Amino acid sequence: MQNVLRVLEGRWKLIILFQLFGGQVRRFSDLERSIPGISQKMLIQQLRQLESDGVVGRIVHHQVPPKVEYHLTEWGQSLCPALDALLLWAENAPEEVRSSLILDVPSSET
Amino acid sequence: MQNVLRVLEGRWKLIILFQLFGGQVRRFSDLERSIPGISQKMLIQQLRQLESDGVVGRIVHHQVPPKVEYHLTEWGQSLCPALDALLLWAENAPEEVRSSLILDVPSSET
DNA sequence: CCGTATCCACTGTGATACTG
DNA sequence: CAGTATCACAGTGGATACGG
Numbered sequence: 628m629q630n631v632l633r634v635l636e637g638r639w640k641l642i643i644l645f646q647l648f649g650g651q652v653r654r655f656s657d658l659e660r661s662i663p664g665i666s667q668k669m670l671i672q673q674l675r676q677l678e679s680d681g682v683v684g685r686i687v688h689h690q691v692p693p694k695v696e697y698h699l700t701e702w703g704q705s706l707c708p709a710l711d712a713l714l715l716w717a718e719n720a721p722e723e724v725r726s727s728l729i730l731d732v733p734s735s736e737t
Numbered sequence: 738m739q740n741v742l743r744v745l746e747g748r749w750k751l752i753i754l755f756q757l758f759g760g761q762v763r764r765f766s767d768l769e770r771s772i773p774g775i776s777q778k779m780l781i782q783q784l785r786q787l788e789s790d791g792v793v794g795r796i797v798h799h800q801v802p803p804k805v806e807y808h809l810t811e812w813g814q815s816l817c818p819a820l821d822a823l824l825l826w827a828e829n830a831p832e833e834v835r836s837s838l839i840l841d842v843p844s845s846e847t
Numbered sequence: 848c849c850g851t852a853t854c855c856a857c858t859g860t861g862a863t864a865c866t867g
Numbered sequence: 868c869a870g871t872a873t874c875a876c877a878g879t880g881g882a883t884a885c886g887g
Contacts, residue, residue: 630837631827632751638860641742655869666861671870681831692868693867705829709822716816717741721791727740748880765849776881781850802848803887851886858879866871 634680639665639673641713644703647683648710652698682706744790749775749783751823754813757793758820762808792816 677683787793
């Protein structure tokens with residue numbers, strides 16, 4: 628049990644999983660763009676861990692330029708109900724938590 | 738969203754939450770005993786964070802000996818469906834993940 | 848019983864630069 | 868585009884001892 632929960636540990640794991648929610652197939656650069664604040668290193672690291680834990684699958688298309696796609700495995704898919712419940716829970720969060728103390732305002736140009 | 742998910746980050750958060758599942762009211766020492774491997778420091782630290790994030794409530798009974806009880810707040814209760822789904826997911830985990838590489842065999846006595 | 852304080856090691860995370 | 872390598876740092880986590 629503890630063992631299994633550790634699969635989800637890591638700052639970006641759940642966020643990544645949400646991106647793959649519902650059977651989506653996403654490219655590396657796609658994920659990178661969709662998750663503000665994540666670095667390539669963290670993205671690849673967490674993906675690799677999820678992959679080796681059997682939650683995420685990885686498909687390499689041998690092309691130029693390279694193209695790699697990620698998706699939920701079957702077991703990963705079975706996480707979706709939990710993800711869904713989590714989403715619902717997060718939406719009901721009190722304001723103090725939502726805004727937290729974390730203010731990252733990436734001033735997008737001018 | 739990211740902000741809200743961070744409430745659940747931390748090695749013992751989910752495990753603690755599972756102990757409080759379904760409206761249980763548990764004492765400090767009770768929790769400590771129920772979670773093998775956790776230290777007092779970690780238990781109190783994670784409890785305090787959960788408390789200040791509004792997930793867990795704390796009730797002090799001014800007695801000798803002291804008695805403090807923890808429980809889920811209303812918002813914490815609304816996490817239960819997710820916890821439930823997570824439990825179901827964990828039970829469907831492939832064997833490789835369940836056994837993982839973590840073998841902690843605390844040789845008891847002798 | 849329920850914490851707090853301190854010390855210390857480790858590992859998770861992040862910025863940056865580089866490669867196939 | 869996708870990924871690796873390195874370095875540096877902060878926070879987490881663990882052991883132990885002490886206090887109300």
